[in-house]
Amino acid sequence: MSTTTIVKPDLSSNGQAIAFNDKLFAPMRDSSGLIGDAEALRARFREDGYLLLRGVLERERVLSLRENYFARLPEGFLKPGTSAAEGLFSGLAPDGMRAYGTSGHPAYAFARSAQLHALSEDRALYGVAETLLDGPVQPLVRQIVRHFHAGSGKASRAHTDYDYMSQGSDKLVTFWIPLGDCPLEAGALVYLDRPEPLSADHLALLRLVNDREDDTRPLSHDLEWTARMTERRWLWADFQAGDLTVHSPHLVHASLDTTTEAMRLSADLRFQRSGEAIDPRWTKPWAADDGA
Ligand SMILES: O=C(O)CCC(=O)C(=O)O
Structure with a gap:
């Protein structure tokens, strides 16, 4: 029997190297085939804490959202001679831009755009959320936009969503939607294996290696440390435009640094779930400096 070894370029997260091997990484389980089978979808979500669903959104629609965002960037950001839909980095972020995601920055306006808003009205997303939450649902107004480029050493630290929204009910799910193709090395999202909560000892250990000393919400910026200390692997996938994941607010996740030109x-x-208490910080459109 032949086996295929997947090789990935040098990976890092928040500038910390992490080796791509089967002690630290394992592939995500693809649950696309369960769409339409509510019981099976719920059971898989309970078992894994996440679902990888491929091709849920039309590729062209996702690429049009990508174009909408990158067309807002100032001259010099995009690689000369390439299109906004490609979203290729020139290698140099122009001076004079507002801080990421704050008023005046393109991500702030994009988060308030009709096109992004329409995504939260999408019937397919509603359907999956209603299935998983077993009843009527409502989208939360605060929708986060994440744009990372090569060389920034910036990615999402290991965390759970609920640590950022604990003033409301946890009867919620998050859809993570890559707006463009996103292989692991382009900065894809990864989940820490197994939805069972980490022990208090593990949580304390993880927080020992945290580059945000004054913020108790992120667990660690060091994903190799996180995997080794918890003896859990990071679950990964190479995403294509149209794919998405959905996860529980208690599942630990993070992302890799972007090393691609894209x-x-x-x-x-x-x-x-409709009727549940909403964390008040999630009732307003997202801004990177809104403190939530
Ligand atoms: O897109 C990412 O890197 C992760 C975003 C995320 O998990 C969050 O904002 O809570």
Whole structure:
């Protein structure tokens, strides 16, 4: 029997190297085939804490969202001679831009755009959320936009969503939607294996290696440390435009640094069971400096 070894370029997250091997990484389980079977979808979600669903959105629609965002960037950001839809980095972020995601920055306006809003009205997303939450749902207004480029050493630290929204009900799910093709090395999202909560000892250990000393919400910026200390692997996938994941607010996740010329763009859309208490910080459109 022949086996295929997948080789990935040198990976890092938040500038910390992480080796790509089967002690630290394992592939995500693809649950696309379960769409339409509500019981099976719920059971898989309970078992894994996440679902990888491929081709849920039309590729052209996702690429049009990508174009919408990258067309807002100032001259010099995109590689000369390439299109906004490609979203290729020139290698140099122009001076004078507002801080990422704050008023005046393109991500702030994109987070408020009709096209992104329409995504949270999508019937397919509603359907999956209603199935997983077993009843009517509503999208939360705060929708996060993440844009990372090569060389920034910036990625999402290991965390759970609920640590950022604990003033409301946890009857919610998050859709992570890459706006463009996003292989692991382009900065894809990864999940820590197994939905069972980490022990208090593990949590304390992880927080020992945290580059945000004053913030108790992120667990660690060092993904190799996180995997080794918890003896859990990072679950990964190479995403294509149209694919998405959905995860529980208690599942630990993070992302890799972007090392590709193609920039990483994604949106996080959250749906909550209707009638449940909403964390007040999630009732307003996202801004990177809104403190939530
Ligand atoms: O897109 C990412 O890197 C992760 C975003 C995320 O998990 C979050 O904002 O809570």
